[in-house]
Amino acid sequence: MQYRALGRSGINVSLLSLGTGGASHFGQKTGVDDAGRKLLVRTALDLGVNLFDTSEQYGRSEEMLGLALEGVPRDRYLLATKWSYRPGGELAQPEALVSCVERSLGLLKTDVIDVMQFHGILPKDYDAVVERYVPAMQSLRDQGKVRLIGFTEMMVQDPKHTVPVRALKEHPEVWDMVMLKYGILNQWAAKEALPLAEKHGAGVLNMAPVRLTLTRLDEQKALFERWRDEGTVDVSGLDEQDPFGWLLHDGVDSVIDAGYRFAAMNSGISSVITGTSNVEHLKANARSLEAATLPDADYERLLKLFADSAAPN
Ligand SMILES: NC(=O)c1ccc[n+]([C@@H]2O[C@H](COP(=O)([O-])OP(=O)(O)OC[C@H]3O[C@@H](n4cnc5c(N)ncnc54)[C@H](OP(=O)(O)O)[C@@H]3O)[C@@H](O)[C@H]2O)c1
Numbered sequence: 001m002q003y004r005a006l007g008r009s010g011i012n013v014s015l016l017s018l019g020t021g022g023a024s025h026f027g028q029k030t031g032v033d034d035a036g037r038k039l040l041v042r043t044a045l046d047l048g049v050n051l052f053d054t055s056e057q058y059g060r061s062e063e064m065l066g067l068a069l070e071g072v073p074r075d076r077y078l079l080a081t082k083w084s085y086r087p088g089g090e091l092a093q094p095e096a097l098v099s100c101v102e103r104s105l106g107l108l109k110t111d112v113i114d115v116m117q118f119h120g121i122l123p124k125d126y127d128a129v130v131e132r133y134v135p136a137m138q139s140l141r142d143q144g145k146v147r148l149i150g151f152t153e154m155m156v157q158d159p160k161h162t163v164p165v166r167a168l169k170e171h172p173e174v175w176d177m178v179m180l181k182y183g184i185l186n187q188w189a190a191k192e193a194l195p196l197a198e199k200h201g202a203g204v205l206n207m208a209p210v211r212l213t214l215t216r217l218d219e220q221k222a223l224f225e226r227w228r229d230e231g232t233v234d235v236s237g238l239d240e241q242d243p244f245g246w247l248l249h250d251g252v253d254s255v256i257d258a259g260y261r262f263a264a265m266n267s268g269i270s271s272v273i274t275g276t277s278n279v280e281h282l283k284a285n286a287r288s289l290e291a292a293t294l295p296d297a298d299y300e301r302l303l304k305l306f307a308d309s310a311a312p313n
Contacts, residue, residue: 001048002292006270008201009148009176011114013078013271015264016289017051018044018282020061022208022275028059030277034067041068043279045076047286053179053205053273054108055082055119056100062107070109079108080205082119082152085133091125094136101140112144115177118151121163134174148203150177155208159186159310164193172200179205182269184244184262184302185213185223188310194268203270209263210256211275213311220244220255223311233309247302250295260288262302 003012018041020026027037041052052069054061062081069077083100085092104113116137118129129151140146153163164178178197182189183206197204213219220243227233228240239245247258263272274285294302 007203014050017271017273019273019275020054021058024277026061027277032277038068051078053080066109078114080115082117084119115148116146120154148176152179155181161193168196177203183209185311198268206269206272210259214259257288264292
């Protein structure tokens with residue numbers, strides 16, 4: 001496993017980390033039981049993974065992660081979780097953040113959360129988050145309950161990363177880390193958000209790097225058809241029936257493999273989060289991140305083809 005600096009924090013994070021949300025929700029949506037989750041987590045640790053990402057919004061994931069990690073020395077892993085500041089659509093009271101952190105500490109069976117994130121900041125809410133909630137979060141950090149402060153973006157509502165860009169331009173001292181989406185079909189972050197994060201020493205967790213489109217040929221075909229009709233991305237040189245077949249050579253054995261490798265190739269990325277709940281997939285993804293590179297010509301071609309692409313999923 002490779003490790004990278006989590007921004008200016010002084011913490012090294014594994015290039016692959018494990019998420020407990022997404023389509024699988026830590027196996028809650030894919031029929032994995034507690035024993036299977038424990039195996040997944042222990043396999044991740046054996047592979048060198050040292051960061052686990054969760055949220056109060058991921059069903060019972062926090063509690064299940066706490067259970068799966070029981071007995072593992074606390075200094076072997078980092079815990080990242082999130083608070084939703086808009087439960088039911090309304091802005092919450094700042095006190096709700098304090099209760100959320102207390103609850104998360106209990107469920108995760110720990111006395112400190114390494115990375116506490118505002119979950120999915122919408123562009124219209126950025127000012128409210130900074131004014132209403134950041135002071136409460138900083139106070140939790142001063143009390144030693146939280147180590148690093150960050151936020152995640154909403155990739156569908158904010159595919160061009162206006163929130164990360166604003167945050168890193170206006171309040172770089174507040175944000176220790178940012179979670180955003182960067183991948184073969186989501187390269188927009190390379191324009192401004194990732195360079196800003198590097199400049200200010202903010203760690204970047206790359207979420208959902210393959211998710212829907214790169215895991216399903218039918219989704220790839222539909223997206224390419226749409227691009228061809230709209231004329232937004234020039235895909236004329238690609239085979240519409242197998243748009244990424246040309247990537248599979250020299251050890252790259254699937255589009256998913258290529259997707260995870262690409263997700264780590266920008267130096268602004270600290271760690272790539274996989275949301276798999278399948279042990280064999282986890283091992284395959286660790287191999288992708290061990291390589292973390294694509295043949296130069298293919299990488300250059302992907303950068304050229306999809307530089308302006310911000311596909312939501
Ligand atoms: N706004 C936010 O805060 C936000 C949004 C999205 C995600 N996240 C975080 O990022 C994490 C990752 O998101 P994600 O789950 O969407 O990420 P992802 O890793 O891009 O996608 C996971 C999907 O890909 C499949 N997959 C993964 N590896 C595979 C392989 N080797 N072969 C075949 N299929 C594979 C998984 O199915 P299997 O389970 O069958 O492998 C699952 O359906 C989440 O768990 C969460 O922690 C945060």
